[in-house]
Amino acid sequence: MFWLPNIQTRSTRIIRLERVMTMENKGLPQSSVLRELESRLSQDFAYNSGRIIGSMCTFPHPLARKVYTRFLDRNLGDSGLFPAVVKLEKEAIHMLGTLLSNPKASGHIVTGGTEANALALWAAKKLSKKKRCEVIVPASAHYSFDKAADLLGLKIVRVGLNSRFQVDVEAIKKAVNSNTIAIVGVAGTTGLGVVDPISELSEIAIEKDLYFHVDAAFGGFVLPFLKELGFDAPDFDFSLPGVRSITIDPHKMGLAPIPAGGILFRNERLRKAVAWNVSYLAGGETEQATFVGTRSGASVIAVWALLKHLGKVSYKRIVRSCMSLTRKLAGEIQEINGLDIVIEPAMNIVGIKSAVFDIRRIAKELRLRKWAVSLFPNHIRIVVMPHVQKQHIEQFLKDLKGIVNKLGG
Ligand code: 0PR
Numbered sequence: 210m211f212w213l214p215n216i217q218t219r220s221t222r223i224i225r226l227e228r229v230m231t232m233e234n235k236g237l238p239q240s241s242v243l244r245e246l247e248s249r250l251s252q253d254f255a256y257n258s259g260r261i262i263g264s265m266c267t268f269p270h271p272l273a274r275k276v277y278t279r280f281l282d283r284n285l286g287d288s289g290l291f292p293a294v295v296k297l298e299k300e301a302i303h304m305l306g307t308l309l310s311n312p313k314a315s316g317h318i319v320t321g322g323t324e325a326n327a328l329a330l331w332a333a334k335k336l337s338k339k340k341r342c343e344v345i346v347p348a349s350a351h352y353s354f355d356k357a358a359d360l361l362g363l364k365i366v367r368v369g370l371n372s373r374f375q376v377d378v379e380a381i382k383k384a385v386n387s388n389t390i391a392i393v394g395v396a397g398t399t400g401l402g403v404v405d406p407i408s409e410l411s412e413i414a415i416e417k418d419l420y421f422h423v424d425a426a427f428g429g430f431v432l433p434f435l436k437e438l439g440f441d442a443p444d445f446d447f448s449l450p451g452v453r454s455i456t457i458d459p460h461k462m463g464l465a466p467i468p469a470g471g472i473l474f475r476n477e478r479l480r481k482a483v484a485w486n487v488s489y490l491a492g493g494e495t496e497q498a499t500f501v502g503t504r505s506g507a508s509v510i511a512v513w514a515l516l517k518h519l520g521k522v523s524y525k526r527i528v529r530s531c532m533s534l535t536r537k538l539a540g541e542i543q544e545i546n547g548l549d550i551v552i553e554p555a556m557n558i559v560g561i562k563s564a565v566f567d568i569r570r571i572a573k574e575l576r577l578r579k580w581a582v583s584l585f586p587n588h589i590r591i592v593v594m595p596h597v598q599k600q601h602i603e604q605f606l607k608d609l610k611g612i613v614n615k616l617g618g
Contacts (some may be wrong), residue, residue, distance in 0.1 A: 220280030230586040233289035241283065253435035254581050256594075259601030263583035269466040272518050273511040278329060278467045282504025289492015294506040301513040306473055308433050308521075309425075309455055311447030315480040316473035317499050318459065318509045324500050325456035325472035326393075332454065332474065332482040333420035334361055338404055343388040347376035347405055349398040351424060364388070374403045374552055375591075382413060396445035397428025401551055402442050402558030411451030421451045426470065429457025431556045432507045433529040437521070442555075453479055459512045462528070462557075466517070469508045523534035527595050531557040533592045534602055541606050547613055551588050560588040561609075566616050574612040580605060 254261050256268040269277070283445055288295045306314030319325050329484035334342055343364045343548045346354050350367070358365040366389075368380040381392060387483075392414055394405040407423055425432065435442040446455060459465035472482040484498040503513060519527075536559045539550050542561055551560030562568060572584040583590040593602070 219260075226594070231507070236483070250357075254469065256596040259583045259596065259598055260592070262591050262597055262601065263581055263589070264594065264603060265369070265461045265592055266467065267461045267462075267464060267546050267596045268452065270464040270515055270519070272427060273464065273466050273515050276514045277407055279510045280510045281507040283510065284503050285300035285506045286497065286501070286503035287490050287492070288460075288495050291506055292492075294509060297513045298509045299439055301509060301516060302473060304310045304513075304516045305429075305457055305584045306447070309429065309446040309457065310475060311473070311475060313476060314338075314402055314447065314455075314456075314473040315472065315477040317480075319470045319472055319499050320468040320501060320504070321460065322456050322458045323353035323356065323531060324349070324423070324471070325426065325470045326353045326422070326424055327360065328472045328483055328498075328502065329393075329420075329422040329454040329456065330357045330361055330363060330391065332479055333422065335482045336420065336479070337390040339388060339390055341388045342390045344387070344393065345381055345384045346393040347365070347395055347398075349374065349400060349403065349405075350393055351399045354393060354424075356594070363390075364608065373556060374398070374401055376410070378406055378409045378413070378616055381410065385417055385419070387414070389417070389419060390566055392426060393422050393491055395428075396423055396425035396432060397558075398435055399427070400428065400558075400588070401560045402431075402554060402556040403552065403587075404445055404555055407443065407445040407452070408449050410434045411449035413504050414451035414453075420453050423452050425455045426458040427461050427557060427558075429455065429471070430459070430462035431528055432523065433554065434521070434525045435532070436613060438532075440532070447473075459515070461581055462594075463512065463515065464506065465512050465515055468505060469512050471512075475501075495516070508539045528557075531595060531597075534597065534599060535559060538591060538602050538606070545606075545610055545613055546608055547617060548609070557593040559591040559593070560585070560586045561591065566613070570616065571609075574615070575608065578608050578612075580608065 266418045269545045270432050282292045283291050302316050306312050343366050345366045348367045348370050355365055366384050368384050369377050371377050392412040394407045430447055432442045457471040460467045461467040480498055484496045506507050539554050540557050542548050542550055547565035550562050551562050572582055575582050
């Protein structure tokens with residue numbers, strides 16, 4: 210069932226539902242299409258308002274926007290037509306691999322973390338000789354693993370967390386059985402930005418000869434820089450010998466335009482597990498190792514451009530400023546009567562909980578005040594992305610205090 214609001218244009222003409230829903234016979238002038246889009250889309254949330262504080266995406270960097278629009282016809286689904294883009298993708302993967310302690314990593318810029326995680330499980334399945342395949346994931350793992358398992362005919366086994374919201378290593382060991390093909394660790398959980406004990410999981414994977422995938426969709430562009438900034442950031446990447454693949458998403462903290470996820474395999478052999486030959490395209494024998502066929506070369510070019518332009522120094526500066534606001538936010542929430550943080554933030558994600566108020570009620574009040582937050586079963590998630598500035602955090606805290614006063618009184 211579709212629902213579209215009636216929109217009052219400048220001439221106060223009401224665009225009727227049927228009119229909006231049908232294709233024009235004689236097309237409308239560009240100017241009126243653009244006017245209508247401006248008017249309708251202005252109703253959405255905008256990153257630059259600072260009101261989107263529960264999302265892992267942000268406004269793409271101006272260079273990425275420029276590059277993306279300039280090269281938006283490039284299609285990596287037909288690599289023979291665009292060998293220069295293929296080369297840029299290899300270079301981008303090489304740069305990401307180097308960031309993740311493995312310049313020899315092989316992989317692709319894909320549609321997002323969902324595709325990246327699914328490709329990792331696909332590789333694990335294809336490399337395994339087992340009939341009934343099980344994959345062990347933390348209870349905190351993103352739902353993309355459930356989607357992938359459904360598609361690939363795998364059984365997902367979710368195991369519990371310890372008091373620091375990391376996966377319980379002993380529970381993982383217990384869950385391993387003869388059907389297990391892979392384990393997953395998360396470096397920056399969706400709900401709280403927690404990093405699982407990746408080095409311990411790496412050891413288990415080696416000992417039991419299991420495929421080990423690390424989901425650093427969010428943390429991949431945070432942890433390497435935190436470490437260099439002197440924060441206490443644990444090892445999570447290819448420096449740990451059991452890690453076979455990593456998800457790292459440029460369209461989250463990498464500031465790239467959507468769609469840009471990243472899947473990196475430890476070596477070319479692993480990537481080849483999901484590669485398909487395509488015989489008939491302009492390049493002659495070509496190969497695809499992604500779920501999608503036709504895919505955005507512009508995304509890849511934008512990621513390459515950002516890695517080259519921002520370099521480690523600028524990404525570090527961005528992470529430092531997000532972290533300083535995160536600490537301010539976390540500190541001040543603890544000062545508000547009846548509210549607390551779930552755990553000291555390991556990255557720029559804060560979980561707000563309450564032992565006094567119904568957290569859903571607080572989230573509802575925040576939404577009424579036009580704050581776009583995410584609501585998890587026991588906490589509100591705030592993600593301090595680069596578009597979130599000090600004044601936004603201050604206004605948010607003011608509103609939060611107002612809500613607590615209202616509900617408390
Ligand atoms: N892995 C982790 C750890 C994630 O947090 C996410 C998504 C994914 C994988 C899947 O990534 P894609 O969404 O790129 O496929 N995390 C965000 C979330 O679920 C996705 C998101 C981003 C949602 C921006 C809303 C939003 O406004 O919260």
